[in-house]
Amino acid sequence: MYAILASLALSLALSSNAFYLPGAAPRNYGKGDQVDLFVNALTPMLSGKDDAKLVHDYYNPKLKFCQPEGGPTKQSESLGGILFGDRIFNSPFDIKMLESNQTCQTLCKTTVDADEAKFINDRIREDYALNWLIDGLPAAEMKVDLRTNELFYDIGFNLGNDDEPFEQSPALNNHYEIVLRYHEYSEGVYRIVGVLVWPYSIGGDQQGDATCNTENTDPLLLKETSSQDIRYTYRVTWNESSTPWATRWDNYLKIADPRIHWFSLVNSIVIVIFLLVMVSMILLRSVTRDISRYNAIDMSEDVQEDWGWKLVHGEVFRSPAHPMILGIMTGNGAQLCSMVGVTLVFALLGFLSPSNRGSLATVMMVCFSFFGCIGGYVSSRVYSSLGGMDKRKNAFVTATGLPTIVFMIVFLLNFFLLIANSSGAVPFGTLLVIALLWFGISAPLSAIGSYFGSKHGAIRHPVRVNPIPRQIPPGPKYLRPWSAALLSGILPFGAAFVELYFIMSSLFASKAYYAFGFIALTAAVMGITVATVSILFTYFMLCAEEYRWHWRSFLIGGGNAFWILAYGVFYWASRLSLDSFSSVALYMGYLFLLALLDFLVTGTIGFLASYWAVRKLYSAIRID
Ligand SMILES: *[C@@H]1O[C@H](CO)[C@@H](O)[C@H](O)[C@H]1NC(C)=O
Ligand SMILES: *[C@@H]1O[C@H](CO)[C@@H](O)[C@H](O)[C@H]1NC(C)=O
DSSP: OHHHHHHHHHHHHHHHHHHHHHHHSOOOBOTTOEEOEEEEEEEEOOSSSOOOOOOBOTTOTTTOOOOOTTOOOBOOOOHHHHHTTOOOBOOOOOEETTOSTTOEEEEEEEEEOHHHHHHHHHHHHTTEEEEEEETTEEOEEEEEOTTTOOEEEEEBEESEEOSTTOSSSOEEOOEEEEEEEEEEEETTEEEEEEEEEEEEOOOSOSSSOOOOOOSSOOOOBOOSSSOEEEEEEEEEEEEEOOOOGGGTTTTTTOOSOHHHHHHHHHHHHHHHHHHHHHHHIIIIIIHHHHHHHHHHHHHHOSSOOOOGGGGGGGTTTSOOSSHHHHHHHHHHHHHHHHHHHHHHHHHHHTOSOTTSTTHHHHHHHHHHHHTHHHHHHHHHHHHHHTTOOOHHHHHHHHHHHHHHHHHHHHHHHHHHHHHTTOTTSOOHHHHHHHHHIIIIIIHHHHHHHHHHHHHHOOOOOSSOOOSSOOOOOOOOGGGSHHHHHHHHHHHHHHHHHHHHHHHHHHHHHTOOOOOHHHHHHHHHHHHHHHHHHHHHHHHHHHHTTOOOHHHHHHHHHTTHHHHHHHHHHHHHHHHOOOOSHHHHHHHHHHHHHHHHHHHHHHHHHHHHHHHHHHHHHHHSSOOO
């Protein structure tokens, strides 16, 4: 088993290296070498205005951008990049290293009719941004952080301008000032370390020779009544930079304000320390007191008077209802948990360089497939420990259940994307690759895991189960399953709240968010919180002579998923205004998927932690 795991880890490490290399190897240019400019899909900028979640292909026929000779060709992209809506094509820009400095060049002339003008104007009003890539770097606008006066690069730049005085008819940006920052690596060898674009709208005559004069010109307003010519122009400026290639991403990844992350992290750590102190007080003090009293009573008196959690010693390991579903959920949760853990470790080690777009999603999917063996193993062992007999069915559903559900949701979402005609829709071929990855690698590995799990068999329990179940006295209200789940979910949710906000904004506004350090720490804090809260509630439950803790500990662990769901709906209602039905369906679909996966992961942590604690608890007392 360990040999298999080790070789899996090795192959994963190697393959993730392979993910990393294409984007990570520096590219050297000599003077006059061709520098390719690739165009990615248009995305809405997050400016609090109108966030349509849809992305549009750059070469959407209605946008009328200049096409390269022979039509656009698609550039190869990673699986994750495609999933996240990357649609990268080549472009007609003719850029040569260190040549044509500051020369005004015409890209092409094109004509838009009234219909197309309306389409473009609508996209400008929705604050769509252009996304270009040069040498793996996204084109950005240089901005100043108003609070700190620091310069930072904001990825993407505006399609047009609809601020004052252009609210009525927006101005289309048809001129691009491109500043390419280069670093001289050695004599005659150059590397690109920064891509900045300032878009301008230059109106007036669109037919004659271009001057690229950006000052004192009227903007280009598109009439929605008749057809009209547009001339696209650009000017490249080569600017020497002292930034070495290795740190070229630093300007892009400046976290807007790291203080808020620190604040949230300190906040979560305080919560965790508070919790740990509380749990250790309760569990260590009262439990050791209980145990010594239980064991003392036995020695001094013949008649045994039981109280507290010892009363249910004959019940705690009674099989819960639906042990198979619980086993399957735990197995899948463990699989997801390992996936998240390994992905975060890779991210922290720097394997998932942002220079290789989409690598995060790719690594996550590959990890998930390979950790099928962990899922199968955990599921099968938990299932037999809970007294399950139908091991084959358990192995089968573990291997296929979750992938099928997730796949169905993704398929449905994709369907909505297709309806909305968005280029974010996953192509059929990619869906096929994912299905192959899941059902071709994950499922067999899961079956192998189940085989080893059932060979190792059930976990031995320290106390026997009574033949006749006990009556359960009515317990306090807060220990009822749903109130306990909601109550206990607040703490882990509170610990993760701020990071969640940033992840949401980056997911739904296509902004780079790479504070992996903060995410990893937050995930660790959340895991510890979930485990301690579940143990605490399980202890309370057993003290109240409520012995049906299996399902409840899972629910208590996963309780934060309900808060995440509620928060997502709140975020939608307060910050996003998605008007079309398909955008709302998409948002809700992603949100549901996120909450579902979170429920499985944290529920598994809660259940396994409680299982461990219950076994420890009942091994410590003497029972005749
Ligand atoms: C390009 O032009 C700008 C502005 O005139 C100048 O600062 C820069 O040094 C020039 N770059 C090269 C490589 O000549
Ligand atoms: C070129 O770089 C220098 C700093 O290295 C900067 O001050 C200047 O504004 C840059 N030029 C352009 C056109 O961006």
